[in-house]
Amino acid sequence: MDDRVRPIDVTTVQERVYQELRNALYQGRFMPGEVLTIRALAAALGTSPMPVREAIQRLVTENALTQLPNRTFQVAALTLENYDEWIRVRCEVEGYAAQRAALRARPGICTELRKINRIFGQAIEARDAGGMLEGNQHFHFAVYEAADSDALLKIIGSLWLRFGPVLAFVQHIEGSIEMFRRGVAVHERVIAAMERHDAKEARFALALDIRAAASWFRRHHFGAGEELQPEPLQRRGLGQARPR
Secondary structure (H helix, E strand, C coil), X not given: CCCCCCCCCCCCHHHHHHHHHHHHHHCCCCCCCXXXXXXXXXXXXXXXXXXXXXXXXXXXXXXXXXXXXXXXXXXXXXXXXXXXXXXXXXXXXXXXXXXXXXXXXXXXXXXXXXXXXXXXXXXXXXXCHHHHHXXXXXXXXXXXXXXXXXXXXXHHHHHHHHHHHHHHHHHHCCCHHHHHHHHHHHHHHHHHHHHCCCHHHHHHHHHHHXXXXXXXXXXXXXXXXXXXXXXXXXXXXXXXXXXX
């Protein structure tokens, strides 16, 4: 049985199946280009095929999956060209979400973010690949939810459905632990900016987190150079980046 998706109870089964499959895509539990079948997913989830079929159709509509002629479905494939494009868009949109979050940071949110980041760090030191990917997702979405914008969350969710499977490769690349450790430090920088309500720095740090991981992955997976310059790192419209 495929253990990358977890059995769920039957209450609100259709929505729960959709949420579980969406989280599996967010957290890189499926590989780019992987072919999925309704029967196998239903067995892994412990449900009948019908709610899986309905959830899959929603994910096809959201361009996370492609329907193949033989009643199977394929996770969006990965190329260097679309990878670079997704990273640039993510830096723009998610950086803006961090900017909003810093301005709207409610009491207690930074304490919550530090707890999430601590659990993320513990998963890294335990070499728990699943926990690392889940912790990273939880941190990012906690920041984005703090931006208090349903429109932004919808856009970011769509981006992660397409980009998340890329993370499936990370756990198989030697040296990824150090990349994740650096991520913990950059997350702390995002939190510190939010504590100060420093919107410019929060945007910069969040985009830095995305870009640093993307450049590492680009170099190690594609064998390509790490020249990737998403515009938020220059704080377009927000002044110039600080010297490092």
